[in-house]
Amino acid sequence: MSYEEAAAVPVGGLNALRFLRKGNIQSGQKVLINGAGGSIGTIAVQLAKSFDAEVTAVDSTRKLDMLRSIGADQVIDYTQEDFTKNEQRYDLILDVAAYRSIFDYKRALSPKGIYVMVGGSMARIFQAMFLGPWISMTGSKKMGILAAKPNKDLAFLKELLEASKVVPVIDRRYTLSEVPEALRYFGEGHAKGKVVITV
Ligand SMILES: NC(=O)c1ccc[n+]([C@@H]2O[C@H](COP(=O)([O-])OP(=O)(O)OC[C@H]3O[C@@H](n4cnc5c(N)ncnc54)[C@H](OP(=O)(O)O)[C@@H]3O)[C@@H](O)[C@H]2O)c1
Numbered sequence: 001m002s003y004e005e006a007a008a009v010p011v012g013g014l015n016a017l018r019f020l021r022k023g024n025i026q027s028g029q030k031v032l033i034n035g036a037g038g039s040i041g042t043i044a045v046q047l048a049k050s051f052d053a054e055v056t057a058v059d060s061t062r063k064l065d066m067l068r069s070i071g072a073d074q075v076i077d078y079t080q081e082d083f084t085k086n087e088q089r090y091d092l093i094l095d096v097a098a099y100r101s102i103f104d105y106k107r108a109l110s111p112k113g114i115y116v117m118v119g120g121s122m123a124r125i126f127q128a129m130f131l132g133p134w135i136s137m138t139g140s141k142k143m144g145i146l147a148a149k150p151n152k153d154l155a156f157l158k159e160l161l162e163a164s165k166v167v168p169v170i171d172r173r174y175t176l177s178e179v180p181e182a183l184r185y186f187g188e189g190h191a192k193g194k195v196v197i198t199v
Contacts, residue, residue, distance in 0.1 A: 036059050042070060118145075
């Protein structure tokens with residue numbers, strides 16, 4: 001790997017792996033990743049495929065071809081379709097972009113499905129913090145923001161990278177003197193995968 005490719009892996013990759021494991025990902029499951037085209041999502045899609053899951057990736061129109069190219073079985077354009085309103089049910093939803101009510105996500109889960117919130121609006125984060133434990137206690141579905149601790153996952157990711165089961169997606173590369181522009185672009189929140197600085 002180049003230094004740029006290596007730099008694009010750890011933050012998104014470790015978070016993706018920890019949250020998929022917190023969601024108890026299993027082979028053959030239907031997994032949906034909402035916000036799949038960003039830093040965490042692009043690696044989460046590939047990791048979920050390496051766990052032999054059937055992966056649906058949700059993001060905006062211009063990211064869908066890239067998501068197909070990294071292995072997503074189905075893609076949904078969130079600007080055109082609300083995945084919580086179709087008939088499909090998922091065993092695991094990893095949500096990097098939570099902007100809907102927790103009850104919409106609950107409807108999209110299979111009877112024993114798990115919903116893991118990673119990021120989104122503050123209102124939705126608070127809703128998952130307070131209502132998630134109650135929903136999890138009173139039914140068969142599990143929902144919430146699940147804390148994940150650092151461990152030796154980087155070694156696991158290294159093996160997947162060496163086997164080309166995970167390939168980092170780099171949107172743009174900037175030189176050190178272009179850092180202000182890099183931060184501006186990154187701050188807009190629409191990057192396709194990662195933005196890297198070449199030192
Ligand atoms: N819980 C934790 O411990 C933890 C750890 C790390 C990060 N986080 C959180 O994770 C989030 C950042 O993840 P990231 O670095 O992967 O973000 P990112 O690179 O900005 O990716 C977010 C993706 O979501 C898409 N998106 C935006 N609105 C959407 C919608 N309504 N439906 C579906 N997709 C949508 C964006 O696409 P477009 O905008 O281009 O359409 C983008 O591709 C932050 O909220 C951060 O706080 C949480």
